Amino acid sequence: MSDATPQFPAPRSQQRVSAGGRKKVQLKPGRSLMDWIRLTKSGKDMTGLHGRLIAVTEEELAKHNKKTDCWMCIRGMVYNVTPYLEYHPGGEEELMRGAGGDGTELFDQIHSWVNYESMLKECLVGRIASRPKTVSEAIENQSGLKAPKQKLLNGTGNLDGFEKQSKNVPLRHEWFQTEDTITVVIYTKQKVINLDSIIVDLESGVLRTEVRQQEYSYILHLELCHEVQEAISVHCSSKVGKIELNLKKRNSIIWNDLGYPQELHNSYKRKTDRGLFYRKCTLLSKTDVSHDTRLLCFQLPPGCYLTISIGQHVYLKSNIQGVEVVRPYTPVLPTLYVDPKDNDLTCTNIYLMVKIYPDGLLTPLIDRLQIGDCISVSSPEGNFKHSQLEGITELILLAAGTGFTPMIKLINFALKIPSFRKLQLLFFNKTEEDILWRDQLDQLALKDKRFTVEYILSEPHPEWRGKRGKIEMSLCSEFLTGRTEELKTLLCICGPTSFTEQAVGFFKRLGFNSEEIHAFSG
Numbered sequence: 246m247s248d249a250t251p252q253f254p255a256p257r258s259q260q261r262v263s264a265g266g267r268k269k270v271q272l273k274p275g276r277s278l279m280d281w282i283r284l285t286k287s288g289k290d291m292t293g294l295h296g297r298l299i300a301v302t303e304e305e306l307a308k309h310n311k312k313t314d315c316w317m318c319i320r321g322m323v324y325n326v327t328p329y330l331e332y333h334p335g336g337e338e339e340l341m342r343g344a345g346g347d348g349t350e351l352f353d354q355i356h357s358w359v360n361y362e363s364m365l366k367e368c369l370v371g372r373i374a375s376r377p378k379t380v381s382e383a384i385e386n387q388s389g390l391k392a393p394k395q396k397l398l399n400g401t402g403n404l405d406g407f408e409k410q411s412k413n414v415p416l417r418h419e420w421f422q423t424e425d426t427i428t429v430v431i432y433t434k435q436k437v438i439n440l441d442s443i444i445v446d447l448e449s450g451v452l453r454t455e456v457r458q459q460e461y462s463y464i465l466h467l468e469l470c471h472e473v474q475e476a477i478s479v480h481c482s483s484k485v486g487k488i489e490l491n492l493k494k495r496n497s498i499i500w501n502d503l504g505y506p507q508e509l510h511n512s513y514k515r516k517t518d519r520g521l522f523y524r525k526c527t528l529l530s531k532t533d534v535s536h537d538t539r540l541l542c543f544q545l546p547p548g549c550y551l552t553i554s555i556g557q558h559v560y561l562k563s564n565i566q567g568v569e570v571v572r573p574y575t576p577v578l579p580t581l582y583v584d585p586k587d588n589d590l591t592c593t594n595i596y597l598m599v600k601i602y603p604d605g606l607l608t609p610l611i612d613r614l615q616i617g618d619c620i621s622v623s624s625p626e627g628n629f630k631h632s633q634l635e636g637i638t639e640l641i642l643l644a645a646g647t648g649f650t651p652m653i654k655l656i657n658f659a660l661k662i663p664s665f666r667k668l669q670l671l672f673f674n675k676t677e678e679d680i681l682w683r684d685q686l687d688q689l690a691l692k693d694k695r696f697t698v699e700y701i702l703s704e705p706h707p708e709w710r711g712k713r714g715k716i717e718m719s720l721c722s723e724f725l726t727g728r729t730e731e732l733k734t735l736l737c738i739c740g741p742t743s744f745t746e747q748a749v750g751f752f753k754r755l756g757f758n759s760e761e762i763h764a765f766s767g
């Protein structure tokens with residue numbers, strides 16, 4: 246993943262993909278995120294109100310609907326976004342869709358992981374003057390943080406007054422205890438629970454559990470009444486749709502209550518309607534993969550339970566000059582071919598392959614991390630579905646540069662399945678020095694005849710004997726000639742946006758339909 250040209254949302258973010266083919270625009274020189282940060286720090290009056298905050302009526306808001314005078318309301322706060330328009334990677338037109346109105350939904354759909362408050366804080370005009378809430382908004386609020394510090398009654402998550410208000414929550418939880426343990430049980434009403442749909446964080450006595458069900462997620466979020474040990478274990482009984490969280494008490498005392506509700510506790514919301522959740526991970530090791538790319542291993546905190554499935558990415562977050570900078574990275578494996586026995590589903594460590602861009606915002610900071618340093622890592626996100634691999638006997642992988650990262654787990658997964666017949670990687674790079682894990686790829690091709698790899702270099706040294714150039718139609722069709730086997734194929738593409746778009750176009754012209762293609766960047 247690159248931070249050479251900072252983009253919001255980043256090019257491979259789920260939000261970008263789900264935005265229905267949303268295009269990023271070429272920003273004018275001097276309009277990068279770093280330039281925006283500089284401008285906001287310059288002391289310039291960004292609102293025209295000299296720092297005064299005002300209450301804005303809806304009528305007043307509606308008047309500010311022109312590019313030269315554009316206000317937008319996000320979650321009740323009104324921002325003057327005119328100074329930001331030229332810095333918006335999605336383009337002025339996209340931002341103008343919320344001009345003079347409530348842009349919350351627009352923002353949630355496309356930018357839910359961006360901390361707009363830190364991005365736009367200098368543009369804050371004030372608060373929207375209160376208006377009557379709609380019924381749905383009122384219900385929404387009830388399932389949020391607004392509850393007082395109120396304990397849950399012993400034994401159940403449903404008797405409590407606060408919880409009764411969350412009527413539409415299809416999941417239910419209860420808890421019980423022994424002298425030394427606390428067990429929290431979540432009933433999902435789902436016959437099959439995937440382990441990767443459960444994310445648990447236990448930190449400083451606060452338990453946060455997220456259960457994901459397609460587009461929605463259920464949040465159980467409590468400050469526990471008494472101390473527990475750091476580690477947590479998670480069990481699933483798929484047949485009855487039950488998830489069990491096992492905690493160990495620090496002191497053998499009887500608990501009367503489980504805990505105090507925290508933000509979004511007992512809510513069932515669209516995933517896009519809740520922000521990303523981060524935990525601090527510790528850098529365990531850092532090794533060079535190439536002249537500019539590192540393999541970093543981060544350790545999750547002991548109270549964290551999560552799995553990162555094929556094709557999912559996480560976000561790294563850091564505060565740079567007061568602005569939250571967030572970038573997505575696709576976790577990889579420690580090596581290309583991890584023995585199935587060693588490849589546990591749940592992870593305690595997250596491996597990231599990060600290309601360091603000297604002019605980037607976040608990657609130089611990542612490169613400076615020392616062993617033992619921490620960085621915030623989000624829960625996994627992504628729109629690649631494991632079901633896309635069901636019945637597939639051939640994978641064609643097109644990767645450009647660090648677009649190789651999602652391919653690593655795909656290769657690892659496919660080659661473990663005996664019925665998989667063919668796996669081809671077309672790997673586009675500038676020079677030979679840029680090819681990531683070339684030794685491993687070559688060795689794998691020797692070891693497993695189902696796997697082949699072809700390197701295509703756009704800026705090769707004169708002595709390069711392999712393929713040259715960038716992605717083009719002739720290369721794609723040449724690659725497909727002579728295919729006679731009856732194979733069920735999935736084509737996966739990842740790289741710079743333009744690379745991905747061109748590749749998708751070429752393969753569609755060659756007869757691939759949308760279901761047969763997964764493009765990792767939008």
Ligand code: NAD
Pocket residue numbers: 246247256257258558575600645646647648649650651673674675676679702703704714715716739740741742743744747765766767
């Ligand atoms: P790079 O600049 O080193 O380029 C690698 C190769 O990509 C080039 O040799 C060329 O063949 C091809 N390429 C580059 N720009 C192109 C263009 N405009 N049109 C056609 N082909 C082009 O690559 P990098 O610096 O490693 O960047 C990799 C890109 O992959 C980044 O943009 C990153 O955001 C993206 N990426 C996406 C995901 C994801 O979506 N999940 C994951 C990892 C990386």
